[in-house]
Amino acid sequence: EAGVVQSPxxxxxxxxxxxxxxxxxxxxxxxLYWYRQNLGQGPxxxxxxxxxxxxxxxxLPKDRFSAERLKGVDSTLKxxxxxxxxxxxxxxxxxxxxxxxxxxFGPGTRLTVT
Amino acid sequence: xxxxxxxxxxxxxxxxxxxxxxxxxxDRGSQSFFxxxxxxxxxxxxxxxxxxxxxxxxxxxxxxxxxxxQYVSLLIRDSQPSDSATYLCAVNRDDKIIFGKxxxxxxxx
Numbered sequence: 001e002a003g004v005v006q007s008p009x010x011x012x013x014x015x016x017x018x019x020x021x022x023x024x025x026x027x028x029x030x031x032l033y034w035y036r037q038n039l040g041q042g043p044x045x046x047x048x049x050x051x052x053x054x055x056x057x058x059x060l061p062k063d064r065f066s067a068e069r070l071k072g073v074d075s076t077l078k079x080x081x082x083x084x085x086x087x088x089x090x091x092x093x094x095x096x097x098x099x100x101x102x103x104x105f106g107p108g109t110r111l112t113v114t
Numbered sequence: 115x116x117x118x119x120x121x122x123x124x125x126x127x128x129x130x131x132x133x134x135x136x137x138x139x140x141d142r143g144s145q146s147f148f149x150x151x152x153x154x155x156x157x158x159x160x161x162x163x164x165x166x167x168x169x170x171x172x173x174x175x176x177x178x179x180x181x182x183x184q185y186v187s188l189l190i191r192d193s194q195p196s197d198s199a200t201y202l203c204a205v206n207r208d209d210k211i212i213f214g215k216x217x218x219x220x221x222x223x
Binding site: 040042048102 | 118122146148156157158159160163202204206209210211213214215216
């Protein structure tokens, strides 16, 4: 069974530029999560989807971040414009559904904003 | 009080010994508890889940939960150098999972 797929793995951009991350969850997993992880910290939830519906986006900085999961499968997280403080690892995870909290993570995208 | 607290370490344990990792949480309503292992530069990997008081064993790993004390721990028996990693404790609050900052574990050959 294929795991969670993310791309790109690494991204270096200048501040004020846009950036997008893509995630394809494990087949059959209805719930998809985007996390941000800073060095020395645990992952922090940005947004959580159940199928195509964003059921929790309270931690998403909506002035510059957006996300979509149009067909309830793969998802895109966008930052526009990026700021220096956005440098982090962006992790995508999936689980079977909202009541199954066992989450499986993709390899992450390491973003560096210069 | 932080929602999920872990000692950041590093915790150094000789090879072959038992490594004991601890975690406390603040929400008495939490029902689901997880341990993730994260190697440097890699993403978290789920290694244990526990839902009821007591011990749960899986190979060399044992998770222990005490809801009255709001305490969950992970024991690693016969520690190996490959166990050197950061271990993240995660606890559900409402419908989301809250992660601790992790404990760095270093197994000394």
